[in-house]
Amino acid sequence: MYKILAKRVLAQGTVVENEIEAPRIAAKAKPGQFVILRVNETGERIPLTMADTDPNRGTITIIYQVVGKTTALLKSLEVMDAIMDIAGPLGTPTPIEKKGTVICVGGGTGVAVLHPITRGFHQAGNKVISIIGARTKDLLIMEDKMKKASDEFYVCTDDGSYGHHGFVTDVLREQLTKLGSEVKEAVCIGPVPMMKFCSKVTEEYGVPTMVSLNAIMVDGTGMCGCCRVQVGGETKFACVDGPEFDAHKVDFEGLSKRLTAYVPQERQAMDRYEQKCACETKGK
Ligand SMILES: Cc1cc2nc3c(=O)[nH]c(=O)nc-3n(C[C@H](O)[C@H](O)[C@H](O)COP(=O)(O)OP(=O)(O)OC[C@H]3O[C@@H](n4cnc5c(N)ncnc54)[C@H](O)[C@@H]3O)c2cc1C
Ligand code: FES
Structure with a gap:
């Protein structure tokens, strides 16, 4: 379990920042890497980038926009609540050198x-x-x-x-x-x-x-093929070959199309979540 140590709601309530206790991830994380988390036992896995890390405090910071069921569920957690599991650091770190x-x-x-x-x-x-x-x-x-x-x-x-x-x-x-x-x-x-x-x-x-590239991801380790993107005419897996790629070779149209592949299911999941929240509020 990964404890939430701080929570800040930003950008008109649509974006949330959480500082999370995750010492082993914080010790290894490099710029450009992300985590895949699952809020609870029945939750879906979603990728989020580490916007900041503090190896001394043993924390990572995520900043996410509330766009659907899982990010809404994550927003409902408060300080000292825990996230069920977090896998990371994932992805290839950004190649950073002195260039000018x-x-x-x-x-x-x-x-x-x-x-x-x-x-x-x-x-x-x-x-x-x-x-x-x-x-x-x-x-x-x-x-x-x-x-x-x-x-x-x-x-x-x-x-x-x-x-x-x-x-x-x-x-x-x-x-x-x-x-x-x-x-x-x-x-x-x-x-x-x-x-x-x-x-x-x-x-x-x-x-x-x-x-x-924010391709849809499931395992985040190159096993499922869900995050495939076309770069320079070749198929790449955003989770392990990326998520960063040469912009001039990326097929952005293909990426946009794949990102909308599950919109009806995502809408259904959000509707069900909102109904459940409404029932709980009314004490049903
Ligand atoms: C490497 C990576 C890093 C990311 N970092 C951030 C970040 O730092 N902050 C942030 O706000 N968002 C980030 N995202 C996007 C974030 O993962 C999605 O917004 C989130 O999964 C939406 O889930 P949902 O259930 O709330 O919404 P849903 O209603 O399920 O989906 C809304 C939209 O989010 C995208 N999405 C849904 N499921 C996934 C998934 N499993 N993987 C990727 N995208 C998905 C789809 O485009 C979908 O149409 C990142 C994505 C990737 C691939
Ligand atoms: S998320 Fe499964 S291969 Fe990338």
């Missing part, structure tokens, strides 16, 4: 995934330019931590309520035009359309780019 100037772009909860990678590039001595975005100011997450891990930092909101009025791709293009060949790498993590459009921009400028 690196641009890190994050959208929505993708910023949680981007944070340890940004910090890793910064600690390796790179000049890190970060650009984060959200639909509106109240949905932005991890602004302070991202700022701390960056040499230059930009915020964008779709509605103009904070920072640049527009998309992260606008600021990305501005920076690439200004800096040219000084930029050695870009890392873009967020919703699939955002990663796709960022990757189109960096391709125009010839900047090698990594994206983190």
